[in-house]
Amino acid sequence: MSYKPSSLQLQREDARRRASRRSTLIAAVSTVAFGLVAVIVVTGAPGFDRVRTSFFSAKYASHALPTVFHGLLLNLRVLIIAEIFVLIFGLLIAVARTTKQPILFPLRLVATFYTDLFRGLPLLLVLLLVGLGIPGLRITWIPNSAVLLGTVALILTYSAYVAEVIRAGIEGVNPAQRQAARALGLSSSQTLRHVVLPQAIRNVLPPLLNDLVSLQKDSGLISVLGAVDAIRAAGIETARSFNFTPYLVAGTFFVLMTIPLTRLTDWLARRQDAKQKQQGRW
Amino acid sequence: MRTVLEVKNLRKCYGSELVLDDISLAIPEHSVNVVIGASGSGKSTFMRCINLLEEIDDGQILLDGEDISAFGTNMDKVRSNIGSVFQAFNLFPHLSVLENITLAPRLVHGVSRNDAEENAMALLKRFGLAEKARGYPDLLSGGQQQRVAIIRAIATNPKLLLLDEVTSALDPVLIAEVLTLIAELKSEGMTMVIATHEMGFAKRIADHVIFLADGKIHEEGNPSEILNNPQTDRLKEFLGALHSAGRL
Numbered sequence: 325m326s327y328k329p330s331s332l333q334l335q336r337e338d339a340r341r342r343a344s345r346r347s348t349l350i351a352a353v354s355t356v357a358f359g360l361v362a363v364i365v366v367t368g369a370p371g372f373d374r375v376r377t378s379f380f381s382a383k384y385a386s387h388a389l390p391t392v393f394h395g396l397l398l399n400l401r402v403l404i405i406a407e408i409f410v411l412i413f414g415l416l417i418a419v420a421r422t423t424k425q426p427i428l429f430p431l432r433l434v435a436t437f438y439t440d441l442f443r444g445l446p447l448l449l450v451l452l453l454v455g456l457g458i459p460g461l462r463i464t465w466i467p468n469s470a471v472l473l474g475t476v477a478l479i480l481t482y483s484a485y486v487a488e489v490i491r492a493g494i495e496g497v498n499p500a501q502r503q504a505a506r507a508l509g510l511s512s513s514q515t516l517r518h519v520v521l522p523q524a525i526r527n528v529l530p531p532l533l534n535d536l537v538s539l540q541k542d543s544g545l546i547s548v549l550g551a552v553d554a555i556r557a558a559g560i561e562t563a564r565s566f567n568f569t570p571y572l573v574a575g576t577f578f579v580l581m582t583i584p585l586t587r588l589t590d591w592l593a594r595r596q597d598a599k600q601k602q603q604g605r606w
Numbered sequence: 607m608r609t610v611l612e613v614k615n616l617r618k619c620y621g622s623e624l625v626l627d628d629i630s631l632a633i634p635e636h637s638v639n640v641v642i643g644a645s646g647s648g649k650s651t652f653m654r655c656i657n658l659l660e661e662i663d664d665g666q667i668l669l670d671g672e673d674i675s676a677f678g679t680n681m682d683k684v685r686s687n688i689g690s691v692f693q694a695f696n697l698f699p700h701l702s703v704l705e706n707i708t709l710a711p712r713l714v715h716g717v718s719r720n721d722a723e724e725n726a727m728a729l730l731k732r733f734g735l736a737e738k739a740r741g742y743p744d745l746l747s748g749g750q751q752q753r754v755a756i757i758r759a760i761a762t763n764p765k766l767l768l769l770d771e772v773t774s775a776l777d778p779v780l781i782a783e784v785l786t787l788i789a790e791l792k793s794e795g796m797t798m799v800i801a802t803h804e805m806g807f808a809k810r811i812a813d814h815v816i817f818l819a820d821g822k823i824h825e826e827g828n829p830s831e832i833l834n835n836p837q838t839d840r841l842k843e844f845l846g847a848l849h850s851a852g853r854l
């Protein structure tokens with residue numbers, strides 16, 4: 325005989341449907357109300373007309389778009405290179421900091437000093453010190469390019485952040501896992517490579533990607549060294565037209581650029597949460 | 607009969623706490639040796655000394671006549687000849703069951719991926735876990751996890767298998783399936799050292815029972831002697847406590 329829901333169940337489902345329709349309605353009404361209040365407050369502000377013409381001008385936006393976009397391509401190149409190096413260096417520094425091999429003790433010391441230093445120094449300061457200080461040394465074989473030195477500064481700072489995240493991941497791996505691997509006869513480097521690191525990285529993937537999102541937007545700071553990236557290009561346009569719309573265009577580009585990675589981060593974090601909940605059932 | 611493992615006057619301290627005091631023991635090939643003792647009596651420490659996860663403070667350990675406690679021993683090589691399974695967290699959660707089992711054969715013993723997988727599948731099939739091969743550890747029951755951990759430990763054909771309270775974290779139904787697997791290994795002639803609180807199982811499977819107390823081998827002998835007819839008050843007390851806990 326085929327299953328028919330009881331009248332009790334039908335009633336319950338009906339009630340659930342009504343409740344869910346009601347919450348949708350409440351959400352819609354509250355969104356519209358909030359939007360209205362925001363519009364009234366902003367457009368009612370005394371300086372609104374001035375702000376609108378100097379920040380939201382369609383004319384200047386379309387005018388600045390190509391040059392700002394051209395600048396953004398530089399940001400993209402810089403951040404892709406920086407991300408690759410940051411991941412490599414971050415991993416190496418994290419491994420150096422967690423190693424217990426006595427022969428690597430000096431390396432551990434250097435790695436600890438490095439992360440302490442670059443986590444504490446403001447990025448802007450690192451940019452200025454590297455970007456202006458290194459050319460000042462007049463060492464001929466070091467190229468004197470704002471883009472290159474800016475990228476180096478980004479790598480220096482973000483490697484320290486990423487190393488700390490990965491180190492937390494390594495230390496979070498259950499010590500029993502390492503022991504199980506050693507008991508199987510794996511060497512310490514095989515244990516690190518095949519057992520500890522894969523689990524460590526997986527556990528810290530959301531905060532790791534978060535740092536990369538930060539790096540993406542901070543790639544705009546190389547403009548202080550004179551590299552013509554999206555922000556600098558917008559600055560040049562602004563100086564020419566006395567209108568701030570190009571900055572808004574650059575900002576929009578940066579937001580669009582980081583959205584894929586932030587969405588990925590959220591999705592991964594949610595998936596990990598779900599997995600952890602699932603593991604409660606033994 | 608050939609002696610697989612010989613422990614001579616083993617001593618182990620943690621700080622000022624003397625955990626193992628002058629332990630001597632010979633383990634013949636194909637024998638099943640069950641170590642019993644109260645929690646904290648040093649069963650795990652004893653096993654961890656044997657597979658060199660702990661540095662010993664005195665004495666000697668010989669595996670197949672070779673002194674593995676000598677300074678400069680290739681510890682990875684020794685461990686690759688000894689299978690070990692602990693109470694919990696044995697399996698690598700990021701690797702499938704098959705990858706868990708083939709990791710050491712491939713990395714440590716240089717077996718090709720094909721051969722390692724073939725061997726692993728044969729073992730899984732034999733112990734009724736073939737359909738779990740591609741699954742990940744968190745989808746297995748606790749009993750299945752421990753069975754896979756034991757299979758992983760024997761996949762490299764170790765000379766000796768150490769099982770340290772492998773059923774302590776499991777409920778009774780799951781305990782049974784793990785114990786069945788261990789009994790099968792005995793029938794195949796695997797040399798084993800087992801720490802357990804399952805006295806019924808110990809009685810059935812053990813060739814030799816060792817009771818640890820105060821860092822020493824307090825009593826040892828064949829299972830019926832030790833478990834049915836304890837000589838010392840210490841062992842009587844221990845068995846009595848297990849009895850009232852429903853373990854005997």
Ligand SMILES: Nc1ncnc2c1ncn2[C@@H]1O[C@H](COP(=O)(O)OP(=O)(O)O)[C@@H](O)[C@H]1O
Pocket residue numbers: 620625643644645646647648649650651652
């Ligand atoms: N890593 C360690 N550091 C310090 N003390 C330890 C360590 N491991 C075990 N001990 C101590 O050694 C004694 C024996 O522990 P253990 O071998 O785990 O006993 P069992 O396995 O029989 O329960 C206990 O008193 C315990 O507190």
Ligand SMILES: [Mg+2]
Pocket residue numbers: 649650651770771
């Ligand atoms: Mg123990």
